[in-house]
Amino acid sequence: MSTVAKRQVKFHDYAPTGSDFLAEVVEGLSRVPKKISPKFFYDQRGSELFDEICLQPEYYPTRTEISILQHNARQIAALIGAESVLVELGSGASEKVRVLFDALSPASYMGVDISKEFLLLSTRRLAQDYPELEVHAVCADFSQQLELPVQAQRGQVVAFFPGSSIGNFEPTSALQFLRQVAACVGKGGKLLIGVDLKKDSVILNRAYNDAAGVTAAFNLNLLQRIQVELAAELELDAFHHQAFYNPEQSRVEMHLVSERRQTIMLDDEVFELTARESIHTESSYKYSLDEFARLAGKAGFAVEQVWTDPAKMFSVQLLGVH
Numbered sequence: 001m002s003t004v005a006k007r008q009v010k011f012h013d014y015a016p017t018g019s020d021f022l023a024e025v026v027e028g029l030s031r032v033p034k035k036i037s038p039k040f041f042y043d044q045r046g047s048e049l050f051d052e053i054c055l056q057p058e059y060y061p062t063r064t065e066i067s068i069l070q071h072n073a074r075q076i077a078a079l080i081g082a083e084s085v086l087v088e089l090g091s092g093a094s095e096k097v098r099v100l101f102d103a104l105s106p107a108s109y110m111g112v113d114i115s116k117e118f119l120l121l122s123t124r125r126l127a128q129d130y131p132e133l134e135v136h137a138v139c140a141d142f143s144q145q146l147e148l149p150v151q152a153q154r155g156q157v158v159a160f161f162p163g164s165s166i167g168n169f170e171p172t173s174a175l176q177f178l179r180q181v182a183a184c185v186g187k188g189g190k191l192l193i194g195v196d197l198k199k200d201s202v203i204l205n206r207a208y209n210d211a212a213g214v215t216a217a218f219n220l221n222l223l224q225r226i227q228v229e230l231a232a233e234l235e236l237d238a239f240h241h242q243a244f245y246n247p248e249q250s251r252v253e254m255h256l257v258s259e260r261r262q263t264i265m266l267d268d269e270v271f272e273l274t275a276r277e278s279i280h281t282e283s284s285y286k287y288s289l290d291e292f293a294r295l296a297g298k299a300g301f302a303v304e305q306v307w308t309d310p311a312k313m314f315s316v317q318l319l320g321v322h
Contacts, residue, residue: 065096069316089112192317192318261275
């Protein structure tokens with residue numbers, strides 16, 4: 001990697017501290033039922049595993065969303081306008097945003113992600129591939145607060161939130177998050193967001209239980225992080241991955257299930273788990289178009305355009321601040 005490419009990335013470090021990780025895990029294991037935020041999936045290994053999940057044949061969201069973006073990039077760009085400040089929330093490998101770059105011609109790009117090393121790697125690749133683009137890397141937990149370290153100087157702020165990550169928020173938290181995004185982009189600003197749609201539970205259950213076991217490894221990697229980074233005493237081989245669609249809540253749930261009675265020792269505390277007790281690690285809510293429009297409206301957004309695939313499995317939506 002050239003030193004030029006490295007200089008082109010402006011890094012802003014607002015990463016949560018290890019004490020934040022510890023405090024949230026302790027709080028989550030103290031709950032009944034036990035629950036840990038999915039944001040902690042994303043260390044370097046977790047980010048790599050998620051990229052592998054996106055390649056699995058059962059996992060439709062990534063390829064479907066990319067197809068929608070590819071087929072509608074020019075219209076999306078026309079509605080957004082050139083010279084925007086494009087802020088990608090949960091940027092990961094920054095692959096989907098590449099579909100938009102040629103059509104959109106943003107003034108600058110800001111990748112925001114909690115996984116520091118993965119963020120730096122992906123943004124440096126972008127800077128190398130698009131040398132004319134001003135690239136910023138912001139390591140932050142955007143679910144807690146959303147403040148841009150660089151204000152828009154040459155264009156309107158447009159947030160890009162792909163992958164249906166909005167589904168990982170509980171409904172009340174999703175509303176709060178969307179309100180934060182609306183305040184961040186400001187009046188006249190926009191949000192381009194991926195929203196997974198309701199569908200047959202068979203498709204959903206397969207998507208989160210791929211035959212290769214990559215999603216299982218991704219889920220179990222959270223325990224590996226807790227063991228290594230927080231010095232927790234736990235038995236990795238005493239847990240297994242479980243994912244299923246909960247029709248009453250319109251969400252896929254992921255759990256780490258204890259295979260026997262056991263304890264987790266962490267920060268001088270002891271957490272008891274019974275056989276078959278689980279730690280809830282992720283929810284992925286699915287919406288109808290009307291349901292999401294109502295949620296966006298409560299947050300101060302108006303739905304300006306919706307694009308879907310022919311089977312209406314997934315949607316990309318352009319929202320504007322009222």
